[in-house]
Amino acid sequence: MxxxxxxxxxxxxxxxxxxxxxxxxxxxxxxxxxxxxxxxxxxxxxxxxxxxxxxxxxxxxxxxxxxxxxxxxxxxxxxxxxxxxxxxxxxxxxxxxxxxxxxxxxxxxxxxxxxDVCPRSLLKKIAAEAQAMGFYPSFSQEFEWFNYKKPSEIRDFQSLEPITQGMFGYSVLRASQEAAFYHDLFDQLTKFGVPIEGIHTETGPGVYEAAVLYSNILEAADRAVLFKSGVKEIAHRHGYLATFMAKVNENLPGCSGHVHQSLWTLDQSENLFYEAGSSNHISELMQHYMAGQLYCLPYILPMLAPTINSYKRLVEGAWAPTTLTWAVDNRTTALRALPGSPYSTRLETRVVGSDSNPYLALAACLASGLYGIKNKLKLAIPETIGNGYANKQHGVLPGNLHEATQAMKNSPIAKELFGEAFTEHFTASREWEWRAFSKVVTNWETQRYLEII
Known part of the structure; x- marks a missing residue:
């Protein structure tokens, strides 16, 4: 704070x-x-x-x-x-x-x-690099999450009852039905030094979305980590269970952790992503930044989508991106540019899931953007007009944690951005996660094979 x-x-x-x-x-x-x-x-x-x-x-x-x-x-x-x-x-x-x-x-x-392996220390290191380049990184993260009525003993997670029913995004009615919890989240988190810019229901039973107020990047990550923990603690006191899983059910939308970002002068007097005379008011610096993220995305994806479950969210038509694309105010692309006033112009990275570690997600966004600035990368990928899912000509994201981890492990990009020691440790932890999942017999397998095969 x-x-x-x-x-x-x-x-x-x-x-x-x-x-x-x-x-x-x-x-x-x-x-x-x-x-x-x-x-x-x-x-x-x-x-x-x-x-x-x-x-x-x-x-x-x-x-x-x-x-x-x-x-x-x-x-x-x-x-x-x-x-x-x-x-x-x-x-x-x-x-x-x-x-x-x-x-x-x-x-x-x-x-x-x-x-080297400490996530908060890594973010501090990347933030210091930005400062040395003359930038003040202004960031925030927003989250979607499911809320369930918590039974005395959880035996079957699939049978948990959401606190409200139906697909009812932006619902005043549903929020009012759980008003005590809804207002407690806003008020208690703000008192905790995690100021909420806005909160509303999302589409899906018992789903909320909240945007945490922007700040410098380290404070933004601190707020995001404490937001997730605070939501769970407050929910528990109301008899609820809050989850930030990326995908709780294949038939429902996933939960995002979108990262909003802009670079300012060190005295915070000028938003360097804004340029009055340019097309869409997007500055050349912002174009370099976006180009860096698009170039690095395949090699940093486990930091944005770190679990087995993350990749169940990154599927076509589910409000999460699957392609290496960008566009102005388009929710089907990986990067959503939001040019506006000198105050509000920013980039939204939509790949990030609610299950991400905020320190690593924000570090990955900033480091890859700075990579584009350092190397003066051109925004060679043209803006997507229309459906980003259909625009696969510039590449698609890895389809599971194993593919993503191997891409990160074997690329020099991640080692350049985050250091060899961190990259080795982090990718090993993701390989462990894949191994742990791979040996489990799932309900899907027993339902599909037990009687028939």
Missing amino acids: SNPLTIQELITHLESQSITKVKVAVTDIDGILRGKLISWDKFKSIVKSGFGFCNVVFGWDSGDVAYDNVRYTGWHSGYPDAQACIDIATFRQIPWENNGAFFLADFTNEQGQSL
Whole structure:
């Protein structure tokens, strides 16, 4: 939140509120918050020097099953502590937990440098590159997600009951029917330092969409991570289960995590994506940025679509892109350019799913855009007029996590953008995810083969 307080001022402020404990959290490779509640005395002893946090958070999957294919940590290393550093600028108070104090942390290596495999540290590195080039990256992420009535025990996820029925996007009626939850999301998250620009129902039973207010890119990613966690916590208090799966049902639309972005001068006085005299007011810089994203998309896709389930969303006719395309205000293309005023001109990357790790998704968007600027790439792909799904002449996105991961692993592009150590670790984690899925016998298989074959 760009907290302006010094450490001592912060301590004095919290002591004046009689704070006795503090929640501290880090983010793993999947974008899941992992944290602990610590005493006030413990917090004061580590806020300057940092603290040890078991590095298994980068050595296991979302189900806490340990990877067997990564070098960073594992049984071979004994899962030692990594050095975590509290970022006091992330200070927040959790309104649904009696205004308890909360901080985010990220990791450093033994030399005190950013840890290569830490998602938040990676984003800070890419953001610093943008700043060195003279840019202020203004970003925001919006999310769609399903909300279900939570039974006392979940035995069959397919039988969960949505909080509202029917395909009713932008419905005032459906939102009103769950008004307490609807308003609680808006109000509590805003108090939590995750300001909501807008929230509404989306098409699908129990589906909401919310746009988080834009900010500098690191704060935008912090807000996005805390939005997803906060929504789940608030939903639980209402007796609901919120999910950010990309695709909960093959017969329903998927859930996006679209990223909106623009580059400004360092003093934030000028939007560099806007040019008054150009076609559609899209500047040459914005064209380079879009060209970079389109060029890099096949090699960074696992950072935007990181799960097996992600690719069930990226199918034709389901409000998610499948082709390497761009257009002005077209929701069927990978990139949706939104030229407008000097204030509002921006790019929306529509490939990103709601299941993405915001730190990695935003890092991938910015790094690939900067790649286009550095190399002065021309926007050689012409604007799509009409249906982006039908425009396959410039390529299509990989169709599953395995294909996408191999493209990323074997391309020099990802290593150039994110470093070899991160790329190796991240792609290994996605290979693990594919292996874990590949050995499972699914309901589809038993229904199709059990009796007939």
